[in-house]
Amino acid sequence: MxxxxxxxxxxxxxxxxxxxxxxxxxxxxxxxxxxxxPGGGLCIQAGCMPSKELISAAEHRFAARHDDRLDGVxxxxxxxxxxxxxxxxxxxxxRRRTAIEGLADRDGVEFVHDTAQFVDDRxxxxxxxxxxxxxxxxxxxxxxxLPPIPGIEDVPVQTSADVxxxxxxxxxxxxxxxxxVGLELAPYLSEAAEMDVTALELQAELLPExxxxxxxxxxxxxxxxFDMDVRLDAAAQSIEPTADGGVRVTVEQDGERETMTADxxxxxxxxxxxxxxxxLSATTLDPGEDWVRDTxxxxxxxxxxxxxxxxxREPILHVGKEQAETAxxxxxxxxxxxxxxxxxxxxxHVIFSGLGRLPYVRVGHSAExxxxxxxxxxxxxxxxxxxxxxxxxxxxxxxxxLVVGTDGTVLGYQGxxxxxxxxxxxxxxAVEMGLDVRKLPDRAYHPTTPEILDRLIAAASERLDARExxxxxxx
Numbered sequence: 398m399x400x401x402x403x404x405x406x407x408x409x410x411x412x413x414x415x416x417x418x419x420x421x422x423x424x425x426x427x428x429x430x431x432x433x434x435p436g437g438g439l440c441i442q443a444g445c446m447p448s449k450e451l452i453s454a455a456e457h458r459f460a461a462r463h464d465d466r467l468d469g470v471x472x473x474x475x476x477x478x479x480x481x482x483x484x485x486x487x488x489x490x491x492r493r494r495t496a497i498e499g500l501a502d503r504d505g506v507e508f509v510h511d512t513a514q515f516v517d518d519r520x521x522x523x524x525x526x527x528x529x530x531x532x533x534x535x536x537x538x539x540x541x542x543l544p545p546i547p548g549i550e551d552v553p554v555q556t557s558a559d560v561x562x563x564x565x566x567x568x569x570x571x572x573x574x575x576x577x578v579g580l581e582l583a584p585y586l587s588e589a590a591e592m593d594v595t596a597l598e599l600q601a602e603l604l605p606e607x608x609x610x611x612x613x614x615x616x617x618x619x620x621x622x623f624d625m626d627v628r629l630d631a632a633a634q635s636i637e638p639t640a641d642g643g644v645r646v647t648v649e650q651d652g653e654r655e656t657m658t659a660d661x662x663x664x665x666x667x668x669x670x671x672x673x674x675x676x677l678s679a680t681t682l683d684p685g686e687d688w689v690r691d692t693x694x695x696x697x698x699x700x701x702x703x704x705x706x707x708x709x710r711e712p713i714l715h716v717g718k719e720q721a722e723t724a725x726x727x728x729x730x731x732x733x734x735x736x737x738x739x740x741x742x743x744x745x746h747v748i749f750s751g752l753g754r755l756p757y758v759r760v761g762h763s764a765e766x767x768x769x770x771x772x773x774x775x776x777x778x779x780x781x782x783x784x785x786x787x788x789x790x791x792x793x794x795x796x797x798x799l800v801v802g803t804d805g806t807v808l809g810y811q812g813x814x815x816x817x818x819x820x821x822x823x824x825x826x827a828v829e830m831g832l833d834v835r836k837l838p839d840r841a842y843h844p845t846t847p848e849i850l851d852r853l854i855a856a857a858s859e860r861l862d863a864r865e866x867x868x869x870x871x872x
Contacts (some may be wrong), residue, residue, distance in 0.1 A: 399505065400732045401426040403521055403530035405513045405537055405675070406499050409438040410714055414721035415728075420500045424728065428507060428530070429497060430523055432512040437490025439538045439706070440714050446489060447561045448581055450482040451747070455589035458751040462588075463622070464791055473589040475564040481713030482561065514676040518698060532700045532728050536721065537675065539668035539706035545572065548636040552644045555663045557582055566590035567660030571646050573597050573633055579665035580615075580750040580757075584665065587623040588752060595626040597633055597648060604813075606746060608763045608798060611813050618755055618794060636662065670709045684709070691739035693724040702728065705721060716742050743829055744809070747818045755795055756818040761809030762800050763826035772805040775864070777856040781851050782813040788847055790815060799853040803859055805833035810853075816846040823850065834858055854865030 402419055406412040407429035416429050442444055501508040521528045527769045541556050543549060555563075557578050572583045575598040586592045596619070600685040603612035619625045622774075631650040639645050644662040648655050668711065672684055681697045682688075688696055689708040695701040702724040705717030723740035730737050731783040744766070748757045767774045781795045795814030802808050810824035839855040 399424045399426045400531045400728075401529070402532045402534065402728055403428045403430060403513075403528055404534045405430050405521070406535065406705075406707070407492060407508065407596070407692075408433045408436040408658075409429045409536055409538050409705060409717075410440055411538075411707075411721040411826060412534065412815070413438070413493065413497055414703075414718045415534050415536060415704065415725045416500055418470070418722060418725035419649055419728065420503055420506050420552075425505060425589075425729075427500075427507070428505065429500065430526055431459060431508075431509045431510065431515045433494075435490060435494065437486075437493045437509075441486055441489045441493060443558050443561065445691050445714060446487055447482050447580075448557070448625060449753075449836075451561065451589070452581060452749055452752050454478045454562075455585045456754060458753060459584075459588050459622075459752050459789070463528065468694050475563075475566075478589075479562060479564055479758060481579050499692075512674065514674065515679045515682075516676070518680045519700060532702065532731070534721075534728070535672075535675070535701065535703045535707050536560055536717075537671045537707045539712055540671040540673075541664075542667050542669035543664055544633070544666050546573075546636055549662075549664075552636055552638045552662055555661055557665060560585065560663070563590075566592055567643075569593040569596050569659040570661045570663050571597065571644060571657060571659040572662065572663045572665060574666040575600075575603055575627070576665065576667055577748055578667065580748050582665060583625065584619065584750075584752050584753050587625050589818065592661075594623070595628065595659065597628045597631040597646075599632055601630040602872075603627075603629070604748075604757055606759055606763070607813075608756065608765055609755065611796075611811060614690070614795065614813060615750055615757065617754065618751055622751065622754075622783040622816060639848075668712055669705045674705060685765035691741060692727050692737045695736075698732070711742065713746065715745065743825065745821065747821055747824055749818065750813075753818070754792060755813060756816075758812045758821045758824070759809065759826040760811075760821055761807070762812060763809055764798070764800055767800055767808055772774065772808065774800050774808055775803065775857065775860050776800050777853050777860060778855070779852045781849065783845075784849055784852070786848055787815060790846070797853060797859050799834070799848050800851075801834045801857045801861070803861070804833050805835050807834050807837075812849075814846075815847065820847060820850060823847070837859060 408431040450500050498508045500506050514522045519530050520847050539546045570592045587594045611819050616627050629729040635647045643660045689703045693702045704720040704724045707710040727737040745760050766778045779797050782793040787793045792815035796805050800809040807827040835858045837854045839851045
């Protein structure tokens with residue numbers, strides 16, 4: 398007897414991963430549902446891919462402007478930036494749609510391009526059809542999350558989606574939020590659009606997942622390199638329009654209130670699960686904290702699986718895809734009466750801060766998280782400026798840290814420096830395989846930026862050797 402599985406949000410990265418895994422299974426009847434127009438997933442259409450298009454253009458200007466060996470400052474042609482972005486994202490999204498819709502050529506698989514709403518537990522209305530599924534996978538992604546600041550509804554609000562399509566910018570901006578999105582797009586406004594930017598962040602320090610100091614360094618870089626007014630531990634209390642079409646924001650910081658004005662307001666305060674249109678009130682599902690288990694099952698219905706941004710656990714692309722793989726395997730395991738697998742991701746975050754010139758990466762443990770977990774460890778640090786290659790590449794800012802267990806196991810890496818993003822995979826291999834730092838080669842075959850890893854590896858090995866010598870009994 399076949400099992401009917403409905404996937405809501407099949408165009409997205411997580412939904413697509415579930416669809417591809419289950420489409421080849423015998424005795425699985427699969428209905429793929431998505432109302433995207435044109436569709437293709439958040440990352441491709443309005444997330445990590447278009448943001449890289451913008452960041453790359455601004456980074457080229459930034460690199461040239463800061464290099465005293467070059468004369469003249471380039472102007473970013475926004476029409477060309479947007480046209481290239483649209484062309485690329487259109488092609489990528491088209492390939493995604495074709496791949497997902499093409500799954501319907503297989504036996505037992507259909508694709509429905511329409512909106513889905515629950516009318517009962519695992520009963521879904523799709524257009525004029527009612528689908529009764531044995532299992533449902535919700536992969537509807539996320540939507541922009543605007544903060545409930547008094548007056549925000551009375552002014553024009555620019556979001557990341559607006560920045561992606563903008564070909565004209567005003568002279569000044571107030572930016573709310575310096576999380577992932579703000580750290581990537583606020584420098585674009587300053588560098589490419591040449592706006593006078595004041596950025597407000599609720600946190601007392603940037604990069605809350607980092608060890609102390611990394612966020613302070615990044616804030617200083619934004620102030621110096623981009624001439625941005627970065628306000629930390631700053632809360633917008635109210636927003637109102639000005640007579641000339643701008644915005645007035647009242648801010649509380651350090652117990653004092655200040656009013657600032659700008660031409661435009663940009664809100665980069667994150668995203669929330671996109672669940673409102675599903676009519677979950679017709680089901681037993683109750684979204685909230687911890688409403689999805691590590692098995693990707695909803696706590697109130699073990700035949701509903703929620704993956705990717707929709708579950709609110711960790712809105713990161715690669716995490717969503719891995720959650721999808723777990724959900725797909727667990728759909729099959731649940732059907733067979735087998736035990737289900739749990740998914741817990743290795744901490745693996747990359748932020749393309751500083752227009753990608755000073756990206757931040759954390760893989761595995763920070764020193765703080767290792768302390769909290771009660772793991773004995775040592776930390777070693779390296780400054781980018783101490784490596785000649787960073788100076789040669791005109792990017793001497795930043796630093797890196799390696800966290801190593803006292804038994805030699807590589808526990809984590811943090812980098813805030815040029816090409817730190819490229820080193821994340823190397824760090825992931827070392828962390829997830831539990832490699833001993835003393836067995837890692839501490840050499841690079843060319844004078845390249847990964848030499849900073851070599852110095853960390855060598856320093857950690859020396860630290861452990863010295864520790865063991867001190868602990869050895871006297872002969």
